[in-house]
Amino acid sequence: MLSGKHHHERELSPSQEHYLRAIWELHAERGYARLADLARALDVTPATLSVGLRPLEARKLVAHDDQRFLLLTPAGERVAREVHHRFTVLRSFLSDVLRVPEATAEREACLIEHDISGTTTERIVDFLKLLQEDREVGALFRSRFDAFHRSCGGTRACSDCGLACLTPPPR
Amino acid sequence: MLSGKHHHERELSPSQEHYLRAIWELHAERGYARLADLARALDVTPATLSVGLRPLEARKLVAHDDQRFLLLTPAGERVAREVHHRFTVLRSFLSDVLRVPEATAEREACLIEHDISGTTTERIVDFLKLLQEDREVGALFRSRFDAFHRSCGGTRACSDCGLACLTPPPR
DNA sequence: TTTGGTAGTTAGGCTACCCTAACGATTAGT
DNA sequence: ACTAATCGTTAGGGTAGCCTAACTACCAAA
Numbered sequence: 001m002l003s004g005k006h007h008h009e010r011e012l013s014p015s016q017e018h019y020l021r022a023i024w025e026l027h028a029e030r031g032y033a034r035l036a037d038l039a040r041a042l043d044v045t046p047a048t049l050s051v052g053l054r055p056l057e058a059r060k061l062v063a064h065d066d067q068r069f070l071l072l073t074p075a076g077e078r079v080a081r082e083v084h085h086r087f088t089v090l091r092s093f094l095s096d097v098l099r100v101p102e103a104t105a106e107r108e109a110c111l112i113e114h115d116i117s118g119t120t121t122e123r124i125v126d127f128l129k130l131l132q133e134d135r136e137v138g139a140l141f142r143s144r145f146d147a148f149h150r151s152c153g154g155t156r157a158c159s160d161c162g163l164a165c166l167t168p169p170p171r
Numbered sequence: 172m173l174s175g176k177h178h179h180e181r182e183l184s185p186s187q188e189h190y191l192r193a194i195w196e197l198h199a200e201r202g203y204a205r206l207a208d209l210a211r212a213l214d215v216t217p218a219t220l221s222v223g224l225r226p227l228e229a230r231k232l233v234a235h236d237d238q239r240f241l242l243l244t245p246a247g248e249r250v251a252r253e254v255h256h257r258f259t260v261l262r263s264f265l266s267d268v269l270r271v272p273e274a275t276a277e278r279e280a281c282l283i284e285h286d287i288s289g290t291t292t293e294r295i296v297d298f299l300k301l302l303q304e305d306r307e308v309g310a311l312f313r314s315r316f317d318a319f320h321r322s323c324g325g326t327r328a329c330s331d332c333g334l335a336c337l338t339p340p341p342r
Numbered sequence: 343t344t345t346g347g348t349a350g351t352t353a354g355g356c357t358a359c360c361c362t363a364a365c366g367a368t369t370a371g372t
Numbered sequence: 373a374c375t376a377a378t379c380g381t382t383a384g385g386g387t388a389g390c391c392t393a394a395c396t397a398c399c400a401a402a
Contacts, residue, residue, distance in 0.1 A: 005214060005360070006185055006282070015389065018175050036349060042175030048390060050351055068350075098294040111177070111286040116279055123269035123320075130319045137315050144308050148301045149294075176390070186359065207379060219360060221381055239380075 014114035016056055017083045018042065019049070021113075023062065023070055024080035033070045087113040089124050097131065099149070185285035187227055188254045189213065190220070192284075194233065194241055195251035204241045258284040260295050268302065270320070 008014060022041050026033035035053070039046045053070075056062040061076030072080055087109050094105035116124075131138040179185060193212050197204035206224070210217045224241075227233040232247030243251055258280050265276035287295075302309040 006189075006358095007360090013388065014177055015175065018177075022175070034349075044175050044389090045391065046350060047352080047392080052389075094291060098291065098298065100288075100291050100294055104288055104290060108287055108291060112283050115282040115286070117271075117275055119275060120265060120269065120271050120279060123271055126320055127269065127316065130316055134315055134319070137311060140308060140311060144305055145298065145301055148305070149297055177388095178390090184358065205379075215359090216361065217380060218362080218382080223359075 008114060010114070012056075012079065015052060017079070017114055018110070019053060019056060020061060020072070020076055020080040021083040021087065023072055024077060024084060027072070034068065035070060038070065083113055086116060086121050089121055089128065090116070092128060093124050097128070099145075179285060181285070183227075183250065186223060188250070188285055189281070190224060190227065191232060191243070191247055191251040192254040192258065194243055195248060195255060198243070205239065206241060209241065254284055257287060257292050260292055260299065261287070263299060264295050268299070270316075 010017070012020070019038070019042070022038055023033045026037055026041060030037075035046055035049050039049050042049070044052075053062055056076070057064075059075075060073055061079060063071045063073055065071055090109035090112050091105050094100045094109060095102060098105075100108075131141060181188070183191070190209070190213070193209055194204045197208055197212060201208075206217055206220050210220050213220070215223075224233055227247070228235075230246075231244055232250060234242045234244055236242055261280035261283050262276050265271045265280060266273060269276075271279075302312060
């Protein structure tokens, strides 16, 4: 059952979630967020946002004050924090645990943040917390993972076996 | 730097990757793949595929024999195996390590498979192999993660603190 | 005050990805 | 042989998400 439809079952589209998170982060960083700032941060044109924010305003997630500064409503902020949470958790996992390069972790967390459920997010949080709070597990895992990683480094066996090492013919 | 453009930098689009994986899996399962079979497996209409496969044929990744059975070229099979590999690795991680429900793992792996780099995939493979091959790490991790999970069960503290536990105001 | 930069909007266009409806071709059942 | 189902295609439509170009409104400095 592949369900090839690349639809997201959330109420908001990936871009819309992204917009909310970015507004929230701009507010946290500099205390305000204009449409142009947001466009720069997201690397899209103002035109895109002018249209793209409309549904979020219609849903009362985003508003603007008398001077056209963007504001998150309480509902909007709640969503923004959820998205930011998913993003942070993913980036932390990719970067701190898997040791993927910062830039890669950032880029991929931005994409995956729209795809994972609350359950999965919680599980990753559990995982991060375990490594953080349980010194025994944390220390053992990190040292072994490092060693393991070094011992596999360079030309990976996995690249040579046609990727079949972990993928016997499907189900 | 959020780079709000939800573009994928791979040569193939998410759907195209998905199509290739599905063709490969059908072949592995039953030895052939017609367009209609593929449509059923992917839960899209034949019309969608009739058009959607065209670019893959143009790129010589997919072909069809004299009786219109879909075939993967060597290049197509290579891509299909890569995608399948990413999918399998993700599903295994979500399901076997994080203990996310099967259906959820399947669904989310289908989405994330298009977003992660080779590097990230390799790291997850390393992680899975470590848990599998290093009995000490594997056993310790699983038991502690289980216990940790039970001790956090039910109403998660994380849901109550506004998700801020791991997310101090951004960077 | 005129010149010019910045902000936001509108209009029109494009790609990706899905749909339904209608149609021709083949295959299978009676 | 005729009917019915299945297969694949085309035509046309829709949403999401981006773009450029052409505005308008404002604000600020010479």
